[in-house]
Amino acid sequence: MGNGRRMERRRAVAADRVARYEQMVEIRAFEDRVQGLFAEGRVHGTTHTAQGQEAVAVGIAAAARPTDLVTCTYRGHGIGLALGMTPEVILGEIMGREIGCVGGIAGSMHLCDRELGLLPTFAIIGAGIPVAAGAALTAQVRGTDDVAIGVFGDGAANIGAFHEGLNLAAIWKLPVVFICENNQYGEYSRIDLTTPIEDLADRAASYGIPGIIVDGQDPDQTVEAVSAALDVARSGGGPTLLEMKTYRYAGHSRADKAEYRPEGEFERWYERDPINTFRARLESEGLLAAGDAEAIDGRVAARLEAALKAVEESPPATVDAMFGNIYAPV
Amino acid sequence: MVRMRMNQAVAAALGDEMREDPDVVVFGEDVAVAGGPFKTSDGLLEEFGPSRVRDTPISEMGFLGMAVGAAASGLRPVAEIMFIEFLGVALDMVVTEAGKFHFLSRGAFTCPMTVRASIGAGLGFGCQHSQTMENWMSHAPGLKMVMLSGPQSAYGLLRAAIRDPNPVVVLEPRALYGGRGQVTTGADGIIPLGEARRVREGDDVTVVSAGAMVKVALAAAEASDDWSAEVIDLQTLIPWDRDGVVSAVRRTGRLVIVEESPYTSGWGTEIAAYVGARLFGELRAPVLRITCPDVPVPFGRELEQRYMPNPGYVTDQIDQLLATGRVPDPWWVGEGRSS
Ligand SMILES: Cc1ncc(C[n+]2csc(CCOP(=O)(O)OP(=O)(O)O)c2C)c(N)n1
Ligand SMILES: [Mg+2]
Secondary structure: OOHHHHHHHHHHHHHOHHHHHHHHHHHHHHHHHHHHHHHOOOOOOOOOOOOOOHHHHHHHHHHOOOOOOEEOEOOOHHHHHHHOOOHHHHHHHHOOEOOOOOOOOOOOOOOOEOOOOEOOOEOOOOOHHHHHHHHHHHHHHHOOOOOEEEEEEOHHHHOHHHHHHHHHHHHOOOOEEEEEEEOOEEOOEEHHHHOOOOOHHHHHHHHOOOEEEEEOOOHHHHHHHHHHHHHHHHOOOOOEEEEEEOOOOOOOOOOOOOOOOOOOHHHHHHHOOHHHHHHHHHHHOOOOOOOHHHHHHHHHHHHHHHHHHHHHHOOEOOHHHHHOOOOOOO | OEEEEHHHHHHHHHHHHHHHOOOEEEEEOOOOOOOOOOOOOOOHHHHHOOOOEEEOOOOHHHHHHHHHHHHHOOOEEEEEEOOHHHHHHHHHHHHHHHHHHHHHOOOOOOOOOEEEEEEOOOOOOOOOOOOOOHHHOOOOOOOEEEEOOOHHHHHHHHHHHHHOOOOEEEEEEHHHOOOEEEEOOOHHHOOOOOOOEEEEOOOOEEEEEOOOHHHHHHHHHHOOOOOOEEEEEOOEEEOOOHHHHHHHHHHHOOEEEEEEEEOOOOHHHHHHHHHHHHOOOOOOOOOEEEEEOOOOOOOOHHHHHHHOOOHHHHHHHHHHHHHHOOOOOOHHHHOOOOO
16 A cells, blocks of 8 residues: 555655655654644554654664664654654554554554565664674574664663673674764663663674764754675675664653653754754855755645645544554464 | 642652651652652652652662661652653662562562652553553562552551561553542551451452552442442552452452452452462352453553453443343454454
């Protein structure tokens, strides 16, 4: 369903900076819309949005091939969209409809798209890290030049799976890129309350692999950093840990208003908003002419409106779906 | 008696134990400054300070291991696992370490630690945040385990768990946190471990339930005029009240078990096997287990409600049991689904 359109979306993000800009605008608008739908009581359960982290998502999608498997967290709408998933399959999953990428039986935390390289997203902290190393093991054993990408949060750097996964990947020189989205918070706790060092990239040294700090608010830098790390991995150079410094604009999940944030912190980060700064750069380079950004905003709004309509027209997930796919057929 | 929500009853139990025993400490993710993701430790940091109430990093194996070490060396730690699934990354510390310390030290060490974890479906959290997983712990002698069914049960069982000299896992149905009820606090409110509680009298059938299913079983029992059901809240899953349950079932002659978990290997399987064996020849009907199907918990309000036993379904199943003397098919088998 919609395979062509998904690959087209992915190709556009890979090929073109203006398309990356549009992708970031779409992610922001999508996440705002999702929050609105929850606030209006039109969606059940919980959700975790990623406003402010758009440049990380496009950086990964632009640099990776669809055959490079990605593991990602429950905060995955943005990365899913950037990888090429359409707004309707993600929104459909969030709203529990048949049109959803998993048929509506999984919900906001669990996105998946095999063709685009997205393994089922992980709702258990750190679980995706060794799993990415495992996907890299396949590439190594089979001798393909695919690379796996493990995306996780700053909070995940304190769980055993992070350390075990990095060590395993390092000793076997697996083709994997670990991407830590350091959005400064794990749930309601600021990173410095749970982690005694400033830069998580430093932890790479314990495993003898490169640890690189990246400005996660600049899509040109995220694309470049991920591309470089993928090249190293593809050519047999082993894993890299990229720490993307970014910021979670919203609360941790639906119910969280993020009142624990120090005053002025959001405003300071917003001065370097990834969408605003990229837009200014593209304008100064002449890639966005007067009116182009507004046209993009309009296109994105129309696309999301159409997606919401498609989702609302889709029936709720069925009991059949609940009983389907529990075991693979023998 | 004080009227409070179940999450407040948890916090009250923690507070009362901490006030009476300076060795009680509380830690977990976002339990201190934020007062707990489900507000089950609200106010503790303010009253007891940062030495005894601590926020941990996302390091379940680390902080449960610390609970083991702290318990063995003199403290009474209460560690919070936000969702039972997260215990999966730290199960060794509970099942294989804490549960064996006393045995492996010929009784020289005890491990008086409490692991609290929220469980269960009904809130739309999806299949990795809605399970109950009590059977992770039920096959590991050395551990005790209770399941909360409301504010009084929360207060009383948690206090008993903290006082117990053994590791105790406290399972807290998340969907019940917001429910209110009258709570007797203080020593009179403590509920001894190992005892089931009769929550409704009845003569035709004994319904044994636990956790969020107690309310469901009660509502199902209230709904029928054709038969009268005695409803029992098992309260402690390990070690469960064998004598209490057997004597209750001996009186009514029928046993129905209502569980919020998949059919295969639920806690009720053990009860059914034990009671069936003990009361062979005395039962007037086969033991009926009413459970969820063997599928991951679905997302989506309607599906999730369908997944769990609800009062109407429980009443209907018991109707059929009494009418036919046979165990009715569960709804999914009735629909021709194999799981
Ligand atoms: C093993 C485990 N422990 C705890 C949680 C609960 N939890 C969900 S998200 C989260 C915070 C994660 O923070 P971070 O890794 O920084 O990712 P972010 O949410 O900021 O994207 C926690 C503690 C979990 N899902 N899994
Ligand atoms: Mg974070």
